[in-house]
Amino acid sequence: MTILNADLHCHSTVSDGTLEPEILAERAKTRGVELWSLTDHDEVGGQQRALAAARELGLPYLTGVEISVTFCNLTVHIIGLGFDPGDEALVRGLERTRGGRGERAQEMGAELAKVGIAGAYEGALKYAGNPELISRTHFARFLVETGVCRDNNEVFRKYLADGKPGFVPHRWAALGDAVRWIREAGGVAVIAHPARYDQSPTQEYALFCEFKAHGGQGVEVVCGSHAASEYPKYADLALEFGLAASRGSDFHCPDESRIDLGELPLLEGRLTPVWELLADRIQAA
Known part of the structure; x- marks a missing residue:
């Protein structure tokens, strides 16, 4: 296992973050991140800026995106890593997802x-x-x-929140479509912050089963949206389903986010890090 202070989940002004991609790259580098990915919601428009900034700083980079998915009437998120951001099917799919x-x-x-x-x-x-x-x-x-x-x-x-005065539901991409767009663009699909969803154990198990059946290969284990007590549960599920483990702060804003870039604990040694599946897609300086 390659031990890295990787941060493979954060957001810029291209979606709902408050910092520009270039500022995020500098923040990641300054805070000790050794492998970085910008994963804006349903959008790859910041990828070239993020990559250029990372190269300038000597920071290894993986392309990234966070796709909104409807599963069992809930919104869940799927991270894509290491894909071709110019892939036409992926770009068209994201455009449709953003449309509503x-x-x-x-x-x-x-x-x-x-x-x-x-x-x-x-x-x-x-x-x-x-x-x-x-x-x-x-x-x-x-x-x-x-x-x-x-x-x-x-x-x-x-x-x-659901049931409150300003909540309006939206139907996003289908789980199978999101995983397929990522895979066919050469990337790896990862379930983002699974502890955050209001799911029963049965629903959660169904999500993992269907995700795996569609070709999903990873799950966020150590994440800014998880409590430390939840890390072992998702490490066990990663092993049970044969999934690689990912790690990301889900950083949006210095004044809002629970965890800053570079602050997360390292992955457990019993896990396969997702970046080991993507060694040939990591773009170095």
């Missing part, structure tokens, strides 16, 4: 207006570096900035 975000955001604004929060859509739009990727995170930043809530957790708890 703007309409959904306008519906969210209308729903929030019904409970007395006016101008939420326009306010959220100011925080979206890419209007095609306006999301609940941008609404949360607006509601915190305007004093409606103290922090993002309160926003989601009161307004943006």
Whole structure:
């Protein structure tokens, strides 16, 4: 096993992060990251910038994306690593996945207006570096900035979670399609932060089974969205399903994220790191 301080999950202004890809690359390098990937939501538009910045800094890089998927009426996320960002099928699939975000955001604004929060859509739009990727995170930043809530957790708890006044569901890509786009573009598909989903044990097992059947090869074990107590559970599931283990902070913003780039503990020695499946796709300086 190759021990690396890898960070293979973070977001820039190209989706819902607050830092430009170049600033993220510099932050990763400064904080001791030895292998980095930018994984913006449903978008590969920042990949060339991230790669160029990483090369300038001498930071090994893997292409990345985080694809929104609907599975059993829940939204789950699939990370793609080490793929060709110019692959036509992948690019078209991501365009279709992004397509409903703007309409959904306008519906969210209308729903929030019904409970007395006016101008939420326009306010959220100011925080979206890419209007095609306006999301609940941008609404949360607006509601915190305007004093409606103290922090993002309160926003989601009161307004943006399922069943709350500003929640509007969206049907994303199918699980099999997302895995296929990644694989056919030469990459490896990874289940992102599995502990974050509101799933029963049966649903979670079904997700892992279907993901594996479609050709998925990895799962995030050590992640900024997981508690340390959850790492062993997902290490065991990685071994049970024959999946490689990934590691990523899910960093979005210095003021919002639980874990900064480079801060996560290393993977356990009993696991196969996902980067060992992608050794020929790592782009070095």
